Amino acid sequence: MHLMNIGHTYETTARLVRAVTGTYPDADGLRTAYRETASKLRPMPVEGDGISISYEDGAWAKHCMDKGIFEHIFAGACHSDEPTRTGWDRQAIEALDHIHSLSPDLRRMVDLLVTDIVFRNSGADGGGSASQIPGLVVTSPGEDWQVPHLAECLVHEAMHLNLFVADMVYGTFTLPSRELERDEYRALSAVKIGQKRPLDKAFHAAIVTVPLMYMQHFRGVKTLVDLYAESLRDACADLKKQLPLFTDYGQMLLDELCCFAESIDFDHLAQTISSPEYAGYKPAVAV
Amino acid sequence: MNPTMNPPAATAAMPRDVLSTLVAAVQEDPQGLPTIVQARVQRSQEADNVCMMGGWTA
Numbered sequence: 001m002h003l004m005n006i007g008h009t010y011e012t013t014a015r016l017v018r019a020v021t022g023t024y025p026d027a028d029g030l031r032t033a034y035r036e037t038a039s040k041l042r043p044m045p046v047e048g049d050g051i052s053i054s055y056e057d058g059a060w061a062k063h064c065m066d067k068g069i070f071e072h073i074f075a076g077a078c079h080s081d082e083p084t085r086t087g088w089d090r091q092a093i094e095a096l097d098h099i100h101s102l103s104p105d106l107r108r109m110v111d112l113l114v115t116d117i118v119f120r121n122s123g124a125d126g127g128g129s130a131s132q133i134p135g136l137v138v139t140s141p142g143e144d145w146q147v148p149h150l151a152e153c154l155v156h157e158a159m160h161l162n163l164f165v166a167d168m169v170y171g172t173f174t175l176p177s178r179e180l181e182r183d184e185y186r187a188l189s190a191v192k193i194g195q196k197r198p199l200d201k202a203f204h205a206a207i208v209t210v211p212l213m214y215m216q217h218f219r220g221v222k223t224l225v226d227l228y229a230e231s232l233r234d235a236c237a238d239l240k241k242q243l244p245l246f247t248d249y250g251q252m253l254l255d256e257l258c259c260f261a262e263s264i265d266f267d268h269l270a271q272t273i274s275s276p277e278y279a280g281y282k283p284a285v286a287v
Numbered sequence: 288m289n290p291t292m293n294p295p296a297a298t299a300a301m302p303r304d305v306l307s308t309l310v311a312a313v314q315e316d317p318q319g320l321p322t323i324v325q326a327r328v329q330r331s332q333e334a335d336n337v338c339m340m341g342g343w344t345a
Contacts, residue, residue, distance in 0.1 A: 006306070010306050011309045018316075018321050018324075024313060025310065026307065026310055027309075027311075069336065127340065129340075132336040133336070167331070176330070176334050178335050279309050283317075
């Protein structure tokens with residue numbers, strides 16, 4: 001799967017950097033160049049070299065609340081005390097190490113694409129990311145979350161961010177997001193099982209089940225694998241009905257997703273994360 | 288088909304020189320591509336801010 005592949009993520013990000021900044025980055029400077037690019041595209045710049053962490057009283061939380069972004073996560077949220085924040089900070093570091101232990105290249109993907117994490121105490125546990133805020137991940141950790149849960153959240157959101165970058169560079173759909181909300185374009189969600197969602201959101205949901213299943217499978221947990229194996233196949237069948245609304249690139253991603261849904265082959269998936277076979281994509285330009 | 292439950296064999300990370308080659312190859316893109324991407328980025332900035340959020344645990 002191209003979208004799971006670190007080489008494809010790097011080349012796609014490099015194309016975004018070139019388009020926005022006018023300069024070609026090299027691999028060693030790509031992370032810095034992407035941060036410069038993200039700073040041009042979002043309301044507030046990227047600060048520092050690492051992943052910045054903030055909380056409900058930080059600038060990003062205020063921005064999201066002011067603009068009504070991620071209301072599901074911010075609604076009902078309460079103040080986080082110092083021990084809670086210290087615990088989140090520590091868990092974030094351990095989560096990144098956990099990702100690395102499962103897959104160094106998924107860690108590379110998170111390191112490249114995630115610039116900020118906002119932690120909030122909310123009644124709803126989960127995470128969020130947005131197309132016009134590259135690099136930002138918002139998360140409301142569940143009370144029973146341990147390091148693997150946060151690790152899965154970070155990879156989950158990094159995959160959303162990856163798909164947003166790919167959409168800017170290659171285009172995924174032939175219609176804008178608002179048009180894809182129409183009833184006739186909706187498709188089953190692999191995550192909100194049984195629900196029809198706008199096509200782009202259903203596609204995102206299907207894509208991000210893959211790394212989640214992979215990470216849980218790799219550590220010997222069946223929860224999400226059992227939950228999503230069937231729902232992903234159903235979602236893929238429904239997404240394929242909307243094939244004309246996908247660009248050539250989007251159809252390639254969908255085709256690869258459907259193949260995985262039929263096989264649920266985690267050994268093959270591990271190869272697609274790191275093999276050059278799933279990189280080197282050359283977008284065509286109409287003449 | 289039931290998915291297998293054996294952890295996959297360890298896969299080596301993509302070598303650094305392969306990543307470097309892939310990123311460098313972007314310079315060989317068709318001349319018009321950056322302009323096309325710029326237009327897509329512009330449209331993305333002018334369109335709705337697509338928010339993906341939710342919980343995913345069972």
